[in-house]
Every structure is written in structure tokens, then in C-alpha cells.
Amino acid sequence: xxxxxxxxxxxxxxxxxxxQSSFVKVKGHQFMIGDRPYYFIGTxxxxxxLLGLEKDKKRGVERLRKELDFLKAHGVTNLxxxxxxxxxxxxxxVTRVGPPLQPxxxxxxxxxxxxxxxxxxxMGKRDLKxxxxxxxNWEWSGGFQQYLIWxxxxxxxxxxxxxxxxEQRDIVSRFYSCEPCKRAYDEQAALVIGxxxxxxxxxxxxxxxxxxxELANEPRPMRPAxxxxxxxxxxxxxxxxxxxxxxxLVTLGHEGRMGTExxxxxxxxxxxxxxxxxxxxIWAKNWGWFEGAKVAEGFRNTVEKATDYLKEHLAVAExxxxxxxxxxxxxxxNAQSFAIDSSTSLRDDYYDKIFAFVGKSAKAGYVLAxxxxxxxxxxxxxxxxxxxxxxxxxxxxxxxxxxxxLNTVFDSDRSTxxxxxxxxxxxx
Numbered sequence: 001x002x003x004x005x006x007x008x009x010x011x012x013x014x015x016x017x018x019x020q021s022s023f024v025k026v027k028g029h030q031f032m033i034g035d036r037p038y039y040f041i042g043t044x045x046x047x048x049x050l051l052g053l054e055k056d057k058k059r060g061v062e063r064l065r066k067e068l069d070f071l072k073a074h075g076v077t078n079l080x081x082x083x084x085x086x087x088x089x090x091x092x093x094v095t096r097v098g099p100p101l102q103p104x105x106x107x108x109x110x111x112x113x114x115x116x117x118x119x120x121x122x123m124g125k126r127d128l129k130x131x132x133x134x135x136x137n138w139e140w141s142g143g144f145q146q147y148l149i150w151x152x153x154x155x156x157x158x159x160x161x162x163x164x165x166x167e168q169r170d171i172v173s174r175f176y177s178c179e180p181c182k183r184a185y186d187e188q189a190a191l192v193i194g195x196x197x198x199x200x201x202x203x204x205x206x207x208x209x210x211x212x213x214e215l216a217n218e219p220r221p222m223r224p225a226x227x228x229x230x231x232x233x234x235x236x237x238x239x240x241x242x243x244x245x246x247x248x249l250v251t252l253g254h255e256g257r258m259g260t261e262x263x264x265x266x267x268x269x270x271x272x273x274x275x276x277x278x279x280x281x282i283w284a285k286n287w288g289w290f291e292g293a294k295v296a297e298g299f300r301n302t303v304e305k306a307t308d309y310l311k312e313h314l315a316v317a318e319x320x321x322x323x324x325x326x327x328x329x330x331x332x333x334n335a336q337s338f339a340i341d342s343s344t345s346l347r348d349d350y351y352d353k354i355f356a357f358v359g360k361s362a363k364a365g366y367v368l369a370x371x372x373x374x375x376x377x378x379x380x381x382x383x384x385x386x387x388x389x390x391x392x393x394x395x396x397x398x399x400x401x402x403x404x405x406l407n408t409v410f411d412s413d414r415s416t417x418x419x420x421x422x423x424x425x426x427x428x
Contacts, residue, residue, distance in 0.1 A: 021033075021034040022034070022208035023208045023247055023248070024038055024129055024208075024211040024212070024249060025249075026249060026276045026277060026322070026323060028321055029317065029318070029321050029322060029323055029366075029367040030323060030365065030367075030369065031277070031323055031369050031370075037362070037365065038369070038370075039358060039361065039362035039369055039370060039427050040077045040078040040129075040358075040369070040370040040371075040427060041075060041076055041077070041078070041355060041358070041370065041371060041373075041420060041423055041424040041427060042076060042077065042078030042079060042080065042131075042370055042371065042372035042373075043071065043076050043078075043079060043080070043372055043373050043374075043375060043376040043409075044079075044080045044327075044328060044372055044373070044374045044375040044376065044397060045067075045071075045079040045080065045081055045375070045376050045397075046080065046081055046082040046133075046217075046375070046397075046399075047082070047097065047395035047396075047397075048064060048067075048079065048081050048119045049081050049082050049083070049084070049115045049116045049119050050082075050097065050098075050115055050395060051063055051064040051115065051118075051119070051395075052064060052114060052115035052117075052118035052119065053099065053112065053114065053115045059394065061118065063378065063379060064118065064119060064122060065122060066378075066379070067376070067378040067379065067411070068119075068122050068123065068126055068128065069126070070378065070411055071128070071376065072126045072127075072128065074417055074420055074421055074424060075420070075421065075424025075425055075427070075428045076128075076376075076420065076424060077127070077128055077129060077424075077428065078128070078129050078130075078131065078211065078370055078372060079123065079128055079129070079130055079131070079372075080130075080131040080133065080214075080327065080328075080372050081116075081119060081130055081131070081132055081133075082097075082132075082133055082136075082141060082217075083101065083116060083132050083133065083134050083135075083188075083192045084100065084101025084102065084112055084113065084116070084141075084188070084192065085097055085098050085099070085100045085101060085102075085141040085142045086100055086101070086102045086135070086141065086142030086143060086146040086147065086188070087100055087102070087103065087104075087142040087146040087149070087150075088100050088103060088142075089160070090160040091139045091142065091145060091146065091149075091159070091160060092139035092145065092160075092161075092162055092163050092168065092401070093160070093161055093162030093163075093401075094139065094140060094162075094388075094400045094401040095389075095390075095391055095400055096139065096140050096141055096142055096400065097140060097141050097395070097399070097400065099112055100112065100142060101113065101188065101191075101192075102142075102184070102188050104150070105147070105150040105151075105180075105184045106184060106187065108188070108191055110191070110195075113191075113192065113195055114198060116132075116192070116195075117195075117197045117198050117199050117200075118199060120197060120200075120204075120207060120209050120210065121197060121199040121200050121209075123209045124200065124207065124208070124209040128209065129209065129210075129211040130209055130210050130211060131211055131212045131214055131251070131327075131372075132192070132210060132212070132213055132214060133214040133215075133216055133217045133253050134185075134188070134189045134192060134213060134214060134215060134216060135185055135188070135189075135215070135216040135217070136216055136217040136218075137172060137216055137217060137218045137219050137220050137222075138217065138218065138399075138401075139401070140399040140400050140401050141217075141399075143216070143217075144172050144175040144181070144216070144219075145168075145171060145172055147175060147178065147181035147182075147184055147185060148171055148172070148174055148175055148178060148181060150180075150181075150184070151178055151180050151181055153171070153174050153178060153181075154171055158171065168222075169222040169223055170222075170223065172220070172222045173221060173222035173223035173225065173226040174226075175233075176221070176226050176229035176230045176232075176233045177226070177229045182233060185237075186237070186240060189213075189237075189240070189241065190240075190244060192204070193205065193213060193241065193244045193245050194244065204245070205244070205245040205247055205248070206247065210248050211248070211249060212248055212249035212250060212251050212276070212277075213241050213245065213248055213249070213250055213251075214250075214251050214252065214253040214279075215234065215237050215238065215241075215250075215251075215252050215253055216252075216253050217253050218253055218254070218255050218259060218281065219234070219252060219253060219254065219259075220255070220259045220260065221260060221265075224261075227260075227265060230269075231265075231268065231269055234252060234269050234272065234275075235269075235272050235274070238250050238252075238272055238274035238275050239274050241274070242274045249276040249277065250274055250275055250276055251275060251276060251277050251278070251279055251325075252269065252270070252275060252279065253279060253327070254266065254269075254270070254278070254279050254280065254281075255279075255280060255281040255283075255328075256279075256280035256281065256282075256309065256313050257309070257312070257313070258281075258283075258287060258309075259281075263312060263313075263316065266313070266316065267316045267319070267320070270316070270320060270322065271320055275322075276322065276323075277322050277323040277324065277325060277369070278313065278316065278317050278320070278322055278323070278324045278325070279324070279325050279326075279327040280309070280310070280313045280324065280325075280326055280327065281326075281327055281328035281329065281374075282306050282309055282310070282326060282328070282329040282354075283328070283329070283330070284298075284302040284305070284306065284331060285331070285332065287305075289301055289302045289305050289306075290302055292336070293332075293335050293336035295331065295332055295333075295334060295335060295336060295346050296334065296335070296346060299346055299349075299350075302331070302350065303350065303353055306329070306350075306353075306354070307353075310326065310357060310368075314367060314368060317367040317368075318367055322367070323367055323368075323369040324367050324368050324369065325368075325369055325370045325371070325372065326354060326357075326358075326368070326370070326371040326372070327371075327372050328372065328373075328374040328375075329350075329354055329371065329373060329374060330347075330373060330374040330375065330407035331346060331347040331350045331351075331407065332347070332406055332407060333346075333347060333405075334346050334347075336406070338382050338387075338403065338404070338405040338406070340381055340382065340405070340410065340412065344413055344415055344416050345415070347409075347416060348415050348416050348418075348419050351373060351416060351419045351420070352419050352422075354371055354373075355371060355419065355420070355422075355423040356423075357371075358370060358371050358423065358427070359423050359426055359427070362426075362427055373409060373420075374397060374407050375396075375397025375398065375407060375408055375409070376397055376408070376409055377396035377397045377398075377405075377408035377409060377410045377411075378396070378410070378411050379394075379410075379411055380394040380395065380396035380408075380410070381394075381396075381410065382396075382404045382405035383404070386404070387403050387404065388400065388401075388402075388403065388404060389404050396408045396410075397409065
């Protein structure tokens with residue numbers, strides 16, 4: 001009996017050290033788990049935190065577990081997920097996702113975090129890693145725009161209607177100089193980071209299923225006049241997160257030069273010692289690399305521009321000696337079809353070329369550490385003759401302001417999964 005108790009004591013004493021060895025760390029320009037480099041194929045699964053909140057278990061927890069099993073089986077080891085939404089109802093002409101973590105400023109529905117508890121617990125069982133973004137530059141989850149609405153910095157006629165691009169830039173750029181907005185963001189971030197998982201009983205700060213906290217999804221200064229406040233907010237927020245949680249990595253959720261309109265500014269904000277690694281997003285359609293539905297006609301240009309965009313940011317990562325992740329990239333189905341059985345041959349080719357960079361980097365021990373495609377849609381399917389999401393529809397990879405199925409990879413897209421398998425097996 002004494003021997004059994006001694007062995008049990010030794011095992012329990014070793015648990016904290018084992019957990020620490022399972023955290024993703026940065027050593028020079030590489031991610032490490034224990035003494036092994038970590039290179040990965042990942043995906044964006046932002047709605048995964050909402051599935052556990054569904055009353056219908058088939059649409060909720062059962063769907064979540066099946067989809068995590070599916071991703072695990074295909075070697076997708078890294079998931080980018082949302083911490084929580086802010087506010088509810090129409091914003092910029094769309095109905096945002098929810099339910100919200102922060103329904104009104106300074107008041108929180110902590111039951112919403114049960115969904116985050118669930119996905120982290122299930123990811124931990126499968127040895128998957130999460131990147132958790134804490135807010136959003138864009139309106140589909142409330143984000144910065146909602147903080148500004150709460151603080152009366154958005155004209156009444158612009159609170160719900162669809163904004164012009166210039167109106168949206170003018171509004172969102174004010175977030176970085178809005179002190180009560182930033183305090184409300186800090187309060188939400190602190191609530192999330194300081195949480196103890198109700199399922200596992202483990203504090204988030206001690207959970208190796210979390211790879212990184214991300215300041216926001218695609219934080220942009222939006223206007224040159226906001227750049228100084230923007231840089232200060234990034235530095236202050238990264239330091240705040242590191243102070244609250246020294247175990248996990250911190251990153252920005254950045255698009256790269258397209259997000260700052262300056263490669264120099266991109267480099268400056270990622271030089272901060274509290275920012276552990278760089279991210280870029282690559283959006284061929286949104287950035288006009290092909291016209292309309294002419295995916296095939298613009299494919300060569302898309303590949304060339306994506307390659308050039310990646311290379312210029314790799315040079316920055318090299319100079320900073322930090323890892324770089326292609327955190328979002330996507331492409332519509334051929335001819336921008338939304339039919340579930342339409343061809344994805346161009347997307348497959350594009351994915352192959354992007355993942356090839358990661359594969360070569362892993363082989364050489366280089367700075368490019370992973371790529372998260374946008375986005376996984378699992379078992380959801382577009383609703384026929386309905387372009388945009390409506391409350392009650394299944395969530396998929398495309399947020400409510402985008403055509404449903406535009407960039408989503410479904411579990412039935414076999415040729416795309418064959419490409420993913422090709423690279424994930426090598427990396428794993």
C-alpha cells in the first residue's frame with residue numbers, strides 16, 4: 001500500500017511539469033512543444049465556442065465532438081476560435097453572432113463562456129491547440145464598433161444601417177483613443193483569461209490546450225491619424241495579457257501590410273517583446289486580385305500576389321527572429337459557386353501551394369510555422385436560394401455579412417481534404 005501511495009504521489013507531483021511541457025512556447029524563430037518544433041496545418045473554427053450553447057445537442061455538443069474528431073483524423077491540430085461577442089442585434093446592416101458574452105457594456109453573461117469551456121475541454125482530449133481572439137475589428141461579433149456605440153461615439157443614424165467603407169473607417173479608428181471603450185475591452189479580456197474551466201476545473205492560464213491569446217481579429221488603425229494610439233493600445237494590451245498569463249503566447253491577429261497600409265508599421269508593432277509571433281491574412285477576393293466570380297481567370301495573378309505577399313512578411317519575421325503564421329487564407333469554389341457539389345479544383349490547387357510553403361519551412365526549420373485555412377464549416381450546408389445567414393441557421397465558416405459557403409470548406413469536400421491530408425501527415 002505504501003508503495004502504491006508513493007507512486008501516486010510521484011505521478012501527481014509530476015503533473016504540473018507535464019502540463020508545462022505541453023504548452024506551446026517560442027524558442028527563437030520556432031514554436032516548440034517540449035523539446036520538439038511545432039509546425040501545423042490549422043483552420044479557423046470561430047463558431048466552435050457557440051456550439052456548446054445550442055439547446056439541441058445534435059446541433060451543438062454532438063456536432064462539436066464529431067467535427068473535432070474529423071479535424072483530428074485529418075491532422076488539423078490548430079484551431080482559431082472566438083472568445084465571445086459584444087452586444088446583439090443589427091450592426092452595420094447585419095445580425096451579429098451570439099449570444100453575447102458582454103450584452104451591455106460592463107455586464108457579462110458568464111454562462112456564454114460555458115461554450116468556450118466545452119471546446120477547450122474537448123480539444124484537450126484530442127491534443128489540439130487553440131488560438132483565442134478576444135474581440136474583433138469587424139462588426140459580425142460586435143467588436144470595436146459596439147464599444148464605440150456604447151460610448152456614444154457613433155451617430156444614431158449609423159448604429160444599425162450598412163455603413164460605407166469610409167464611414168466604417170472613421171468610426172472604428174476612434175476605438176484606440178476611447179478610454180472607456182478600452183477599459184471595457186480590458187474587463188472582458190481579464191474575465192476570459194482569468195476564468196476557471198467549469199468542466200475540467202483547470203484555470204485557463206494553466207491549460208495547455210490554449211496556444212495563444214490574440215488581441216482581436218484583424219485589428220487595423222483604419223485611419224493614419226489613429227496610428228499613434230493604435231501602437232500604444234497594442235503595446236499596452238499585449239503587456240496586460242502577458243502580466244495576467246505568462247504561460248501562453250500573445251499575438252495580434254494581424255493581416256499584415258494590408259491591415260496597416262505600411263510594412264514598416266507592421267514590423268514596429270510586432271517587434272514588441274510581449275508579442276510572441278507574427279500573423280498575416282491573405283484575401284485574394286477581398287483585395288481585388290481577381291474580378292467577381294472570375295476565379296479561374298485571376299488564378300495565376302492570385303498565386304503570384306499571394307507568394308509575393310508571403311515573402312515580404314517572411315523577411316520581417318526573419319529580421320525579428322520570430323515565427324510567422326498564415327492565419328487566414330481562402331478562396332471560393334470554382335466560378336464562385338455556392339452549390340455543395342460544385343468543383344473546388346482551383347481552391348485545392350491554391351491550398352496546395354500555400355501548404356507547400358509550410359512543408360518546406362518545417363523541413364528547413366524556418367520561420368513559417370503554420371497555416372490556418374478559412375474556414376471549416378463541418379456538417380453545415382448552405383441553405384438553397386438563401387445567400388446570407390439568418391438567426392437559427394447552422395453556423396459555418398463564413399460570418400453573417402458574407403455569402404454562406406463563400407470560403408467554407410465542408411466535411412464533404414473530399415478533394416480539399418486530400419490536399420490537407422497530404423501536408424498534415426508530413427507535419428505530424
